[in-house]
Amino acid sequence: MSAALYVALLHYPVYDKNHKLVATAVTNVDVHDIGRLSATYGVPKYFLVTPVEQQRALVREMLSHWLTGHGATYNPRRKQALELAVVVPSLADVVAHVQQETGKRPVTIGTGAAQRDGTVSYQQMRKLLAAWDGPAILVLGTGWGLERKFQESLDYNLAPIVGRTGYNHLSVRSAAAIMVDRLLGAD
């Protein structure tokens, strides 16, 4: 059996473009794109994580449009994707949710655009996931990426996505798609 891979999109603790610690606003298109990605690759749930209650309320309101409002009949396939979303204040809540759902403690896998020591390659992580019997959480940061010490506190950290140039500013939506495909896509 291979690991169930969950996805968590963190809006705190992340940097802004001046390397200041901030809570970013939730972006609608992230919620849609990562939901559709999760539905495609069998990600059981994806988490929108922000400590700002007003932001969580906004996301819940948007979700209810697609899950029970006009959107549910207008586009049932979108409903299928968005019903995988869970809105929580912190990564600790994500871990608790996954542990309750699966009965096992999940491992956390950090991500980021910067080169750093001790990262795991996609091939290595693919093998780890295939061999691992419990759940895992892919942790993505919005803004300019996860706060450094927070990222170091995670169980693993994936190597950054390196394309064919020095440019390393993919959107978090594109990064999520590439990472999930590399970890769960067809061989």
Added chain:
Amino acid sequence: MSAALYVALLHYPVYDKNHKLVATAVTNVDVHDIGRLSATYGVPKYFLVTPVEQQRALVREMLSHWLTGHGATYNPRRKQALELAVVVPSLADVVAHVQQETGKRPVTIGTGAAQRDGTVSYQQMRKLLAAWDGPAILVLGTGWGLERKFQESLDYNLAPIVGRTGYNHLSVRSAAAIMVDRLLGAD
């Protein structure tokens, strides 16, 4: 030498959700995400293709904000991505542009979410691109995908992205990211 891979995002001829032939509106976030993807993977240019002149004018206006307006100094990395964008009425214009830029006739590579006969796998296309000396254009459809006969008129068609479920409704942004990574990403 391997092929230079260009990307073209078509807003016509595509289907809407009722399988009606339409011209979709250009989505801002597509322009940004595919620009950042192109800058990462060394895609020389990406094309926003719509026959609707008003839409092309809107995109040009948005681009000028990031290329020469306030956005250029606010976020120079975004400028670097968006200066790869070219706005044109049709795929014929894309082909002409690439031919003029490279001196060679490009091959066109269609994409779509539906299973169909005669598609080429990502591994096969990666090898074709590595062996091919001229330019190639990855053709993506917005809305519910490229019109069937139009798609069949292209030189090649890539297999759809298959995840781990039957769900095949990725956003075109996610699909573009996964496809470009599969074709140009590190081995």
